[in-house]
Amino acid sequence: MKVLIIGAAGMIGRKLAAQMAADGRIGDEAVEALHLVDVVEPEAPAGAGIAVRTEAADVSVSGTAARLIEGRPDLVVHLAAIVSGEAEADFEKGYRINLDGTRDLFEAIRIANGQDGYRPRVLFASSIAVFGAPFPARIPDEFHLTPLTSYGTQKAIAELLLADYTRRGFFDGIGIRLPTICIRPGRPNKAASGFFSNILREPINGQEAVLPVSEDVRHWFASPRAAVGFFLHAATLDGDAIGPRRNLSMPGLSATVGEEIEALGRIAGREALRLIRRESDATIARIVSGWATDFDASRAAGLGFRAETSFDEIIRVYLEDEMGRTA
Amino acid sequence: MKVLIIGAAGMIGRKLAAQMAADGRIGDEAVEALHLVDVVEPEAPAGAGIAVRTEAADVSVSGTAARLIEGRPDLVVHLAAIVSGEAEADFEKGYRINLDGTRDLFEAIRIANGQDGYRPRVLFASSIAVFGAPFPARIPDEFHLTPLTSYGTQKAIAELLLADYTRRGFFDGIGIRLPTICIRPGRPNKAASGFFSNILREPINGQEAVLPVSEDVRHWFASPRAAVGFFLHAATLDGDAIGPRRNLSMPGLSATVGEEIEALGRIAGREALRLIRRESDATIARIVSGWATDFDASRAAGLGFRAETSFDEIIRVYLEDEMGRTA
Numbered sequence: 001m002k003v004l005i006i007g008a009a010g011m012i013g014r015k016l017a018a019q020m021a022a023d024g025r026i027g028d029e030a031v032e033a034l035h036l037v038d039v040v041e042p043e044a045p046a047g048a049g050i051a052v053r054t055e056a057a058d059v060s061v062s063g064t065a066a067r068l069i070e071g072r073p074d075l076v077v078h079l080a081a082i083v084s085g086e087a088e089a090d091f092e093k094g095y096r097i098n099l100d101g102t103r104d105l106f107e108a109i110r111i112a113n114g115q116d117g118y119r120p121r122v123l124f125a126s127s128i129a130v131f132g133a134p135f136p137a138r139i140p141d142e143f144h145l146t147p148l149t150s151y152g153t154q155k156a157i158a159e160l161l162l163a164d165y166t167r168r169g170f171f172d173g174i175g176i177r178l179p180t181i182c183i184r185p186g187r188p189n190k191a192a193s194g195f196f197s198n199i200l201r202e203p204i205n206g207q208e209a210v211l212p213v214s215e216d217v218r219h220w221f222a223s224p225r226a227a228v229g230f231f232l233h234a235a236t237l238d239g240d241a242i243g244p245r246r247n248l249s250m251p252g253l254s255a256t257v258g259e260e261i262e263a264l265g266r267i268a269g270r271e272a273l274r275l276i277r278r279e280s281d282a283t284i285a286r287i288v289s290g291w292a293t294d295f296d297a298s299r300a301a302g303l304g305f306r307a308e309t310s311f312d313e314i315i316r317v318y319l320e321d322e323m324g325r326t327a
Numbered sequence: 328m329k330v331l332i333i334g335a336a337g338m339i340g341r342k343l344a345a346q347m348a349a350d351g352r353i354g355d356e357a358v359e360a361l362h363l364v365d366v367v368e369p370e371a372p373a374g375a376g377i378a379v380r381t382e383a384a385d386v387s388v389s390g391t392a393a394r395l396i397e398g399r400p401d402l403v404v405h406l407a408a409i410v411s412g413e414a415e416a417d418f419e420k421g422y423r424i425n426l427d428g429t430r431d432l433f434e435a436i437r438i439a440n441g442q443d444g445y446r447p448r449v450l451f452a453s454s455i456a457v458f459g460a461p462f463p464a465r466i467p468d469e470f471h472l473t474p475l476t477s478y479g480t481q482k483a484i485a486e487l488l489l490a491d492y493t494r495r496g497f498f499d500g501i502g503i504r505l506p507t508i509c510i511r512p513g514r515p516n517k518a519a520s521g522f523f524s525n526i527l528r529e530p531i532n533g534q535e536a537v538l539p540v541s542e543d544v545r546h547w548f549a550s551p552r553a554a555v556g557f558f559l560h561a562a563t564l565d566g567d568a569i570g571p572r573r574n575l576s577m578p579g580l581s582a583t584v585g586e587e588i589e590a591l592g593r594i595a596g597r598e599a600l601r602l603i604r605r606e607s608d609a610t611i612a613r614i615v616s617g618w619a620t621d622f623d624a625s626r627a628a629g630l631g632f633r634a635e636t637s638f639d640e641i642i643r644v645y646l647e648d649e650m651g652r653t654a
Contacts, residue, residue, distance in 0.1 A: 153487050
């Protein structure tokens with residue numbers, strides 16, 4: 001199996017490539033070659049026993065997508081995107097990268113399909129930002145997409161294209177609607193959602209973290225390891241079993257900030273909790289109040305996708321995968 | 328109020344323009360000028376007391392949309408589309424006209440908005456083809472869009488764009504999801520949905536019509552007059568009252584073919600029923616089985632949109648509007 005990952009320098013892309021390189025296979029199929037692409041050249045996973053090619057390329061530049069699929073990869077994973085805040089701040093750039101870039105990739109595959117019957121599995125990273133408040137208490141699989149950001153709009157449009165291109169037989173696509181990923185490794189960033197990770201990761205590392213919202217704020221989470229698992233599982237799924245509705249809300253954990261903090265106390269000790277500094281931020285509180293809090297992700301669960309079921313588990317994944325510890 | 332109608336040579340466009348010309352106003356506002364555009368030059372409504380300009384133009388050709396809005400119309404009605412069958416048969420043409428053409432129009436308005444604050448009301452003709460089976464018995468306003476045609480995909484994408492451009496303040500858009508229009512005037516055509524109109528219109532006119540499905544087939548209808556009413560009502564709605572979810576399933580009548588035929592008998596007499604020839608068509612039956620049968624269009628009803636509530640009424644509208652009769 002030849003694999004192309006676009007957006008391979010991002011957090012999930014790096015972890016996904018590393019996992020494929022370490023396993024040397026996806027499900028029952030050996031990975032023969034791994035082509036890693038991003039706007040900055042991705043690092044090759046250390047110690048990979050398979051052929052890895054890394055490349056800096058911008059898929060939104062005309063002709064790039066056609067060139068990237070020249071080797072006819074069996075699996076195309078499309079993770080590249082302008083993030084939510086930037087897509088909101090720069091309207092044209094968001095549409096150019098997140099909509100036109102994705103459509104260019106889909107079009108390149110469609111044209112290749114017409115030339116030689118090429119029909120890869122395409123995995124697309126979507127987001128719960130395709131949903132917009134007001135929500136039911138648990139968002140069902142059949143709830144409509146009414147995004148309240150340009151980023152969410154671009155993801156929702158890409159989902160529709162993916163479903164239509166799949167229905168027409170140009171490729172075999174699956175859209176993976178990711179929960180908020182927690183605990184994100186690395187340093188605190190300015191994303192409005194950053195605090196969900198910061199208040200766990202920083203205290204674990206003996207650093208102070210700011211909590212800008214109240215403890216009763218509820219949100220929807222999965223670990224980086226679960227996210228990698230979603231893509232690996234989707235790579236091997238029988239497309240016929242999915243049917244025409246190709247975009248799936250992934251399973252996750254619905255939990256409050258208070259539950260996050262309790263889990264931190266259980267695993268890192270009560271003293272870690274003293275490193276969380278409460279500092280209300282009305283802007284962040286307002287943004288977060290428009291986010292989904294819970295999903296009934298029955299379809300994805302029925303297709304075998306799995307995520308964590310407690311914050312204890314999410315914290316243990318961080319300790320194991322980022323700190324080499326067993327908690 | 329200056330009005331631009333794109334797709335003005337189609338059935339709804341002609342009727343909408345004629346109504347605006349006859350009334351000389353929309354709600355409380357006088358219509359000062361009517362600019363009618365289609366790929367073939369539309370006819371000007373007879374006896375219009377207002378300035379009417381007709382023009383042949385293809386909105387999917389680069390630069391056309393920007394030119395059409397040079398006069399800064401207060402109301403832009405976008406009806407132009409490649410129909411379902413053609414969009415399915417010609418993938419590239421469907422996306423070029425239905426997606427790129429619509430996006431070009433929205434982009435032209437966005438750029439004008441940046442230049443001089445131009446912010447028109449934009450009405451977009453969407454379709455129940457944005458929905459795809461399986462459905463609940465009545466499709467609620469919050470049901471997801473999973474189109475099973477490229478046409479439905481293109482309409483669903485345009486809906487998402489309309490909502491985002493409205494949210495960003497570039498224009499004030501409303502998407503009008505039309506039921507199947509019945510009774511369509513004119514001659515029978517080859518559309519899979521044509522028989523719903525044919526089995527009423529042809530017998531009324533003393534002609535034979537073919538019924539290719541069984542009488543228990545249920546579908547969702549509104550008259551051409553109701554469709555015109557949707558656009559006129561939407562033209563005057565307070566945008567703030569709609570909120571961010573700008574695409575509305577219009578009200579309609581859920582009825583079976585058997586109920587259609589009973590209404591025909593009541594209004595046109597039992598002898599008209601003998602002109603309906605049963606001739607099963609498995610292909611049409613299969614296509615129709617994937618269509619929606621009923622909607623709970625509460626939001627649109629709450630905003631004051633109205634449609635017929637019986638097939639007797641739909642038939643009377645045809646007799647009055649197309650045959651000058653009072654039934």
